[in-house]
Amino acid sequence: MKKVGIVAAGITKFDKSEKPLESLMLSSIRPIFENTKNLKQDDVDVVLTSTNANRNYLANIISELSGIKPKTSHSVESLCNSGTNSLVSAYAYVSSGLADVALVTGADKADNPGLVLNWDMSRGEYQHPIFWSSMFTSAHMRKYGTTLEDLAYVSVKNHKNALNNPYAYFEKSFSFDDVMNSRNLTENLRLLDCSIPCDGAASVLVCSEERVKEFTDNPVWISGIGQKTISASFTKNNNLASMESTKSAVGDAYHMSNKTAGDIDVVELHDAFSICEIIELEDMGLCQKGQGSKFVRDLYDTNNNKVNPRGGLIGAGHPLGATGIAQIVEIYQQLSGKAGKRQVQGAKTGLVHNMSAGSTSSTVLVLES
Amino acid sequence: MTRFEDELKNNNFVCSYCTKCQHFVWPASDFCNKCLGDVMWKQVSKNAKVVEVSSKDEQYFCIAEFEGNIRVFGTLLENLSPKHDQNLILEECGYDKSPKFVFKTV
Numbered sequence: 001m002k003k004v005g006i007v008a009a010g011i012t013k014f015d016k017s018e019k020p021l022e023s024l025m026l027s028s029i030r031p032i033f034e035n036t037k038n039l040k041q042d043d044v045d046v047v048l049t050s051t052n053a054n055r056n057y058l059a060n061i062i063s064e065l066s067g068i069k070p071k072t073s074h075s076v077e078s079l080c081n082s083g084t085n086s087l088v089s090a091y092a093y094v095s096s097g098l099a100d101v102a103l104v105t106g107a108d109k110a111d112n113p114g115l116v117l118n119w120d121m122s123r124g125e126y127q128h129p130i131f132w133s134s135m136f137t138s139a140h141m142r143k144y145g146t147t148l149e150d151l152a153y154v155s156v157k158n159h160k161n162a163l164n165n166p167y168a169y170f171e172k173s174f175s176f177d178d179v180m181n182s183r184n185l186t187e188n189l190r191l192l193d194c195s196i197p198c199d200g201a202a203s204v205l206v207c208s209e210e211r212v213k214e215f216t217d218n219p220v221w222i223s224g225i226g227q228k229t230i231s232a233s234f235t236k237n238n239n240l241a242s243m244e245s246t247k248s249a250v251g252d253a254y255h256m257s258n259k260t261a262g263d264i265d266v267v268e269l270h271d272a273f274s275i276c277e278i279i280e281l282e283d284m285g286l287c288q289k290g291q292g293s294k295f296v297r298d299l300y301d302t303n304n305n306k307v308n309p310r311g312g313l314i315g316a317g318h319p320l321g322a323t324g325i326a327q328i329v330e331i332y333q334q335l336s337g338k339a340g341k342r343q344v345q346g347a348k349t350g351l352v353h354n355m356s357a358g359s360t361s362s363t364v365l366v367l368e369s
Numbered sequence: 370m371t372r373f374e375d376e377l378k379n380n381n382f383v384c385s386y387c388t389k390c391q392h393f394v395w396p397a398s399d400f401c402n403k404c405l406g407d408v409m410w411k412q413v414s415k416n417a418k419v420v421e422v423s424s425k426d427e428q429y430f431c432i433a434e435f436e437g438n439i440r441v442f443g444t445l446l447e448n449l450s451p452k453h454d455q456n457l458i459l460e461e462c463g464y465d466k467s468p469k470f471v472f473k474t475v
Binding site: 138 | 373395396397420421422423424425430432440441442443444453466467468469470
């Protein structure tokens, strides 16, 4: 297989606007062409779009509107991890030699239909994502003594990190008391424990090792990939204090990249809700099982932003089809030394964790400078 | 409307069952998810166990497990928090755009 590098990235401000989906995507594609030396539309072999918007032949539309006539264009949809799964598809095209240059773009609107999953009969009347989150929280509290205070530190930390991200939805900090006193949605979930659906788009350009030098002197290499889908029904995750798909995907990504959790300098992980960050840190080996809350508290106390430096989903917002690509953009910027005030000093190896449908499916990427 | 949904509307919980693999196929489907063979529809026991529980606005809800592998979200009638693994009985079920399950603790 050929090596595949990320050579350029673009992102929009995450907000709520009247902009149509196509304009959002184009707004994140434009900086790629503006800022990448030698890149012309004719260079792009593949255009992949990631969205939950139920749009027909969107990749062809975006190709035409971008002035690209790709060999391959199609959409990738798998709910919240559509973005990283579209990057994996692009990787497959390029690493196999079917293509040399692939553009991956993702976008969604705040009211996209991917938020409520009508197919999943196991959710009964409890179809909104807050209910699966509440179950993960109950299980982790019961098994490991996690508290509402522990959860609040995830939110406080990620909102604080988002203040250094000019593209984040939230532009204000929230205190510990703000989080603790925010509206109760369930007995163990408050409003500020939740990510917010919003508008946004993000794009990346990947290419084969042979072509990388044409476009950049500082590529970021995709060295590890893991994907796992255990089900579409939420209740198939047997141990609710853990995320089976994440454990499987991260194991494969570490194996492929020949890395371990100890090698990871910076992480973007899928904190759809506060409890997700705690469980994912544990399941990805970044701390021991049951130590996720303490790990988060240590990060907060030491002003360490190595986990979700852009603010994660809680601070930056969650436009579903764009989220995974926005996470990749962040790690790309971190490993290229382009993360500005968010820069994690000396970061060489980064990890992206993106999941969907109550962690029934997870995608993990290891990226290296 | 599937048989599963039809029966739920009549307060009857049935699920697809593969006689060859001898297991309930959940979520309900026309095909077995092990052998992809045909299924029959079989009554699900009213007995369940609490997997996990939480509450919203003082109304408890839980994930309950039937027959060792059918897990569903449902509402608890009582205002007392049940414990993990506590026995439940299905008091009522229904279907209106989504399944509805109501439990009582035993």
